[in-house]
Amino acid sequence: MPEKPVTMPPVFRFAPSPNGYLHLGHALSALINHDMAKAADGRLLLRIEDIDITRCRPEFEKSIHDDLAWLGIEYEHPVRRQSEHTDAYAQALDRLKEMDLVYPAFMSRGEVKRFVADEEARGRDWPRDPDGAPLYPPDDRKLPRAEAEARIAAGDQHVWRLDMAEALATASSALSFIETGPAHAGRLTLDPSVWGDVMLWRWDAPSSYHLSVVVDDALQGVTLIVRGLDLFAATPVHRLLQTLLDLPAPIYHHHRLILGEDGRKLSKSQGDTALSALRSAGLSPVDIRRRVGLT
Ligand code: GLU
Numbered sequence: 001m002p003e004k005p006v007t008m009p010p011v012f013r014f015a016p017s018p019n020g021y022l023h024l025g026h027a028l029s030a031l032i033n034h035d036m037a038k039a040a041d042g043r044l045l046l047r048i049e050d051i052d053i054t055r056c057r058p059e060f061e062k063s064i065h066d067d068l069a070w071l072g073i074e075y076e077h078p079v080r081r082q083s084e085h086t087d088a089y090a091q092a093l094d095r096l097k098e099m100d101l102v103y104p105a106f107m108s109r110g111e112v113k114r115f116v117a118d119e120e121a122r123g124r125d126w127p128r129d130p131d132g133a134p135l136y137p138p139d140d141r142k143l144p145r146a147e148a149e150a151r152i153a154a155g156d157q158h159v160w161r162l163d164m165a166e167a168l169a170t171a172s173s174a175l176s177f178i179e180t181g182p183a184h185a186g187r188l189t190l191d192p193s194v195w196g197d198v199m200l201w202r203w204d205a206p207s208s209y210h211l212s213v214v215v216d217d218a219l220q221g222v223t224l225i226v227r228g229l230d231l232f233a234a235t236p237v238h239r240l241l242q243t244l245l246d247l248p249a250p251i252y253h254h255h256r257l258i259l260g261e262d263g264r265k266l267s268k269s270q271g272d273t274a275l276s277a278l279r280s281a282g283l284s285p286v287d288i289r290r291r292v293g294l295t
Contacts, residue, residue, distance in 0.1 A: 017052065048082065082207070103197075235252055
């Protein structure tokens with residue numbers, strides 16, 4: 001009899017940041033992850049994305065666990081907390097340093113703003129990233145290494161940025177990914193250079209969202225990334241980092257967002273959609289499913 005091929009169960013993850021209470025948008029994301037994992041006999045992981053130490057708080061983290069338990073969403077333990085794994089992100093950054101694909105960037109946000117305002121006053125159209133932020137000026141990229149090292153040794157505040165042009169030249173292969181979300185399904189090839197030289201390491205937080213998310217998805221063996229459409233545009237950056245760091249390519253599924261009454265994405269400051277507030281107001285998990293359009 002022919003042997004049955006071994007099929008690994010797909011691995012999903014819900015990856016909230018404990019910088020506020022979970023709201024209806026998070027409920028939709030967690031429930032879709034849960035439902036898809038169940039339907040596929042897959043595994044569901046929870047990852048606490050708490051590298052932004054200035055904004056994350058223990059009470060928000062506790063309430064993530066309480067809200068998910070209330071919704072009936074089970075996930076595997078131990079739960080990965082990013083703040084406990086900064087060495088893994090440092091190693092990834094070191095690898096990119098060895099490849100000469102990152103550089104220390106010394107301009108503060110205010111300095112970038114002034115630089116761009118000056119350029120625009122001279123009639124130059126300064127490019128912006130998909131979030132509307134101006135791309136980082138090229139000057140630091142051209143700084144001689146000895147000068148950059150001297151500034152670091154002198155204690156100059158800096159972050160580490162990816163040299164996008166060099167990174168793209170090094171990755172060489174087309175950065176495609178499989179997307180199964182309803183808005184863009186197919187094999188997609190998108191250009192990460194619209195983000196410019198993305199930040200990979202901040203002076204005030206270990207790592208950055210882009211670097212930690214690709215390192216963790218690989219280390220945790222995540223195969224199907226289900227998250228909101230607000231992160232769709234960041235996916236080409238993640239595919240680029242995965243390619244540079246020799247990490248596997250997961251499948252992506254970006255789902256619709258829940259919008260507030262003003263037509264904008266819900267934010268954690270809109271307390272009336274917080275799951276804890278809705279729970280206190282007497283809503284049940286079934287009501288939440290209905291509110292986010294899942295039956
Ligand atoms: N931590 C991110 C957030 O709360 C989600 C990261 C991801 O799903 O890739 O928006």
